Amino acid sequence: MTHALAETTALDFHAAEAFAGRIGEIINSGAIAVMISVGHKTGLFDLMATLPASTSQEIADAAGFAERYVREWLAVMVTGGIVAYDADARTYRLPEEHAACLTRGAALGNFAVYAQFVPMVGATQDRIIECFRTGEGTHYADYPCFHAIMAEDSEQTVVAQMFDTILPLVAGMRERLEQGVDVLDAGCGSGGALVALAAAFPNSRFTGYDLCGDAIATAKKHAAAACVSNVNFEVRDLTGFDERERYDFITSFDAIHDQKDPQGLLNGLRGALRKGGAYLVQDIGGSAALENNIDFPFAAFLYTASCTHCTPISLGQGGPGLGTMWGWETAETMLRQAGFGDVERHVLEHDPMNVWFVCRPGE
Numbered sequence: 001m002t003h004a005l006a007e008t009t010a011l012d013f014h015a016a017e018a019f020a021g022r023i024g025e026i027i028n029s030g031a032i033a034v035m036i037s038v039g040h041k042t043g044l045f046d047l048m049a050t051l052p053a054s055t056s057q058e059i060a061d062a063a064g065f066a067e068r069y070v071r072e073w074l075a076v077m078v079t080g081g082i083v084a085y086d087a088d089a090r091t092y093r094l095p096e097e098h099a100a101c102l103t104r105g106a107a108l109g110n111f112a113v114y115a116q117f118v119p120m121v122g123a124t125q126d127r128i129i130e131c132f133r134t135g136e137g138t139h140y141a142d143y144p145c146f147h148a149i150m151a152e153d154s155e156q157t158v159v160a161q162m163f164d165t166i167l168p169l170v171a172g173m174r175e176r177l178e179q180g181v182d183v184l185d186a187g188c189g190s191g192g193a194l195v196a197l198a199a200a201f202p203n204s205r206f207t208g209y210d211l212c213g214d215a216i217a218t219a220k221k222h223a224a225a226a227c228v229s230n231v232n233f234e235v236r237d238l239t240g241f242d243e244r245e246r247y248d249f250i251t252s253f254d255a256i257h258d259q260k261d262p263q264g265l266l267n268g269l270r271g272a273l274r275k276g277g278a279y280l281v282q283d284i285g286g287s288a289a290l291e292n293n294i295d296f297p298f299a300a301f302l303y304t305a306s307c308t309h310c311t312p313i314s315l316g317q318g319g320p321g322l323g324t325m326w327g328w329e330t331a332e333t334m335l336r337q338a339g340f341g342d343v344e345r346h347v348l349e350h351d352p353m354n355v356w357f358v359c360r361p362g363e
């Protein structure tokens with residue numbers, strides 16, 4: 001039936017050619033993204049930001065790498081429009097404006113950090129295709145670099161913004177933290193946010209729980225390196241979490257939709273708040289409706305993360321697989337169902353990809 005229809009429908013060759021061109025660009029960009037990740041992990045972008053126009057041999061020598069590989073990587077960077085090339089001098093240079101979004105500590109944020117997710121999810125392809133057939137889920141161990149990449153992501157998105165833009169969302173909390181309160185970060189990952197808070201507020205006590213032992217081990221090292229003693233990290237499956245009225249401030253950063261029982265956890269977090277306490281939640285700010293996300297920043301990237309990581313991780317725990325784009329509407333409804341009568345929603349100017357909720361028990 002479909003075949004017969006195809007034979008009788010005139011093909012719009014211009015549209016088909018334009019689309020083929022677009023597919024070519026997508027494949028090219030995907031390849032460049034993998035090589036941007038290589039540039040970040042090897043430190044080549046950071047190095048090039050400090051070098052004048054240099055030959056591939058000079059760059060390789062400065063990095064301590066094999067020239068042949070560096071030259072091939074540079075070819076991707078030049079044809080990808082990232083590195084400037086002087087063909088006469090055979091020198092390569094990373095323009096300052098490009099270094100401003102591809103290097104550690106860069107003024108505009110380091111986009112190369114996010115590029116690392118592309119090869120990470122690519123490496124899971126066979127496992128995910130198996131999941132398409134079986135309907136099974138995955139486990140964190142299927143993504144060996146996940147927590148390290150997530151920690152770098154969080155460092156930029158959450159930790160760097162914590163004191164100037166994030167904490168002020170929770171009216172009165174800075175003063176209470178200065179006086180001394182109990183704080184929980186649910187699904188704390190490698191603990192960057194909690195260590196930063198613990199260092200800033202020595203009178204308060206901080207607890208971080210996460211399912212994954214490798215993330216918690218990193219968090220403990222991080223706390224030791226920062227010499228903070230008012231933070232405690234523990235490996236804990238938050239399924240069935242039930243610590244009644246133990247905390248004054250609870251946070252979760254991008255840690256609800258992957259859970260085995262997201263609604264159960266939100267109910268538990270509501271019950272764990274003391275009178276007058278607040279719960280600050282960050283999650284992906286897309287809509288629950290696909291049609292609303294067509295122009296959402298990085299929408300295809302986020303749905304890819306959902307299909308290859310967030311959805312299967314939740315399914316693998318026996319969860320509902322809400323996915324990365326579960327939507328702010330779903331999140332808000334679930335927060336209210338958990339018993340938060342007062343739920344404020346914020347989108348920060350510098351970060352349109354995420355949504356922030358400040359939740360209080362209300363009346």
Ligand SMILES: C[S@@+](CC[C@H](N)C(=O)[O-])C[C@H]1O[C@@H](n2cnc3c(N)ncnc32)[C@H](O)[C@@H]1O
Nearest residue numbers: 154187188189210211212237238253254255259
């Ligand atoms: C996307 S990561 C975010 C980590 C951290 N909050 C950050 O911003 O870097 C989600 C975290 O939720 C944790 N998680 C998922 N399911 C969990 C569960 N059942 N119990 C405890 N933690 C869980 C994962 O181990 C992971 O560290």
